Amino acid sequence: MTVMATICAAAALLLVWSGAEHLRHPAALGRVLAGSGGRLAAPAARTVAVAELLAGVATIGSLLAGIPGQGWALTAQGLLYAGFTASLWTRYRRGDRTDCGCTAVASVVGPAGVARAAGLAVASLATAAAGTVPTAPAAGTAWLVLLATGAGVMAVLLHALPAAIDGLPAGDPGTPA
Amino acid sequence: MNVTTAALVLAWICLVLLVLAMAGLLRQIRELQADVAGLSPRGRRPVVGRQVSALAGNTRTVLLVLSPGCPFCQVAYRMIAEAAEAHPEIRFEALAFRAAGWDTSPAVPLRVDEQLFADLDVPWAPALLAVDPSGIVVSARPVGSVDALTEQLRDLLDGAEPLPGV
Numbered sequence: 001m002t003v004m005a006t007i008c009a010a011a012a013l014l015l016v017w018s019g020a021e022h023l024r025h026p027a028a029l030g031r032v033l034a035g036s037g038g039r040l041a042a043p044a045a046r047t048v049a050v051a052e053l054l055a056g057v058a059t060i061g062s063l064l065a066g067i068p069g070q071g072w073a074l075t076a077q078g079l080l081y082a083g084f085t086a087s088l089w090t091r092y093r094r095g096d097r098t099d100c101g102c103t104a105v106a107s108v109v110g111p112a113g114v115a116r117a118a119g120l121a122v123a124s125l126a127t128a129a130a131g132t133v134p135t136a137p138a139a140g141t142a143w144l145v146l147l148a149t150g151a152g153v154m155a156v157l158l159h160a161l162p163a164a165i166d167g168l169p170a171g172d173p174g175t176p177a
Numbered sequence: 178m179n180v181t182t183a184a185l186v187l188a189w190i191c192l193v194l195l196v197l198a199m200a201g202l203l204r205q206i207r208e209l210q211a212d213v214a215g216l217s218p219r220g221r222r223p224v225v226g227r228q229v230s231a232l233a234g235n236t237r238t239v240l241l242v243l244s245p246g247c248p249f250c251q252v253a254y255r256m257i258a259e260a261a262e263a264h265p266e267i268r269f270e271a272l273a274f275r276a277a278g279w280d281t282s283p284a285v286p287l288r289v290d291e292q293l294f295a296d297l298d299v300p301w302a303p304a305l306l307a308v309d310p311s312g313i314v315v316s317a318r319p320v321g322s323v324d325a326l327t328e329q330l331r332d333l334l335d336g337a338e339p340l341p342g343v
Contacts (some may be wrong), residue, residue, distance in 0.1 A: 002183035007190075112201065142180045150187040157194040165201030 002143065004123060005063055005133040008074060009151035011120040012059035014103075014158055015077060019052030021104040032087075032101035055080050059124075063133060063147065071128050078124030085117040099169045103159055110166025116158055224299055224306070224317040231293050233312030238268045239333050241285070241320075242294070244302030245277035253303040253320050258282035260330050267334060272297070305329050 022029045026045035033048070034041035058073035088100060091109045100109045107113060127133060178186075232238055241257045243250040254271060261269040261284035269285045274294035281287045299306070301319035305326065309315050316333070320326045 002178055002180065003186050003190075006183070006187055112197070140180075146180055146184050146187070150184070150191075153191055154187070154194070157191060157198065161194060161198055161201075164198035164205075167201075167205050 001127070001130065001133050002146065004127045004130070006147050006150040007120070007123045007154065008059060008077070008127050008133075009063050009147055010154035010158060011081065011124055012056040012063070012073075012077060013151055013155035014120070015052045015056030015080065016060070017155065017159060018103050019049045019056060022046075022049035022052065025104060028099055028104075028106070029101040031099070032091075051080060064144065070133065074124050074128035078121050078128060081117050081121035081124060085114060085121050088114045088117055097169070100162065100166075102162060105160060105163045106169055107163035108166050108169050110162065112165035113162035116161055120158075224297065225314050227297070228311070228313050229293065229296055229308070230312045231290070231296070232270075232308045232314075234268065234310055236268055236310055237315075238270055238308045239330075240306040240308055241269070241271040242297065242299045242302055242304040242306060243271055243273040243277075243279070243287075245273065245275050247302045249320065250277075250303045251279055252323065253305075253326055254279055254281070254285065256323065256326055256330070257305075258285045260334070261285045264334060305333065307333050 022045060026042055026049065029045040029048060030041040033044045055073065055076045058067075058069065059077050061067040062070035062073045084102070088102075088109055091100075092111070092114055097108045097110075099106045100113050102113055102117075232240065239257070241253060243254060257269055257271065258281075261267070261282070265284075271281075271285050271287045272294060273279075273287065273289055274291040276287070276289050279287065297306075297314070299317060303320040305318055305320050306314055307316040318329055320329065
């Protein structure tokens with residue numbers, strides 16, 4: 001369960017990171033949602049961002065601090081990623097090669113983005129279904145260090161992976177830092 | 178699973194993610210290189226070594242590249258025509274993308290071919306090219322003066338093969 005817990009923590013960190021980016025710059029996600037939401041794109045982008053933040057913080061809190069509700073947090077996180085997977089897969093099948101709007105690192109809709117969302121959805125839902133994961137206070141310091149560092153490194157890699165594999169959108173050199 | 182084993186598994190997962198990212202970046206670099214090669218500005222691609230099948234023939238060809246409006250082109254053409262008349266065993270041709278009323282000679286047929294001119298992508302006019310029988314450009318130099326052209330012609334004629342049967 002340690003490996004799954006670390007992957008779930010990385011997924012949660014990625015959600016918090018993405019949620020914060022979407023709150024600061026809702027335009028990219030807004031453009032994606034504009035396809036179905038029209039004028040509601042900006043409020044919808046902020047709603048998604050808040051949902052990402054809440055699910056991510058709840059999962060991190062339950063895994064690292066032993067806050068109750070781990071199953072619900074992991075399920076909510078898994079469902080969010082499942083929703084992203086469905087959206088990305090639909091756009092990819094449609095031939096959409098614009099910015100996926102996943103994070104501040106612009107990347108086209110592609111297999112890496114779809115695989116990342118699908119993998120994290122499966123990991124979150126499978127961990128939620130498997131039962132309670134041992135949390136930091138009970139599992140010890142070594143476990144906590146492993147979970148924190150492993151999740152951090154993996155979140156950074158997962159954050160950059162779609163842009164590295166799928167590429168940048170045409171005519172978009174990326175968002176300036 | 179103890180902490181050490183879990184750390185090892187996680188390290189391998191991170192390593193796989195890194196390898197995937199690196200492979201993706203390398204693929205993008207290769208695509209960019211191919212795009213850049215195809216988008217090189219005019220006259221920046223090396224002329225020597227380029228294969229132009231339209232110039233392939235039985236023997237080496239001395240090709241004078243001309244451009245309308247170039248003040249030295251008529252002089253260069255006249256000198257090439259004199260060399261061609263003196264060396265009937267060598268094939269001479271001139272190329273321009275548009276006719277410009279030059280006084281031409283039967284010894285140096287003038288080929289007006291915009292596509293061939295663009296394919297050759299010679300950055301100078303006039304320029305003197307040597308093209309081998311397979312159509313590969315083996316030398317290309319700008320023609321800047323009468324003395325330079327005389328010297329270039331001497332070099333080219335020394336290395337040229339005669340036309341078959343001549």
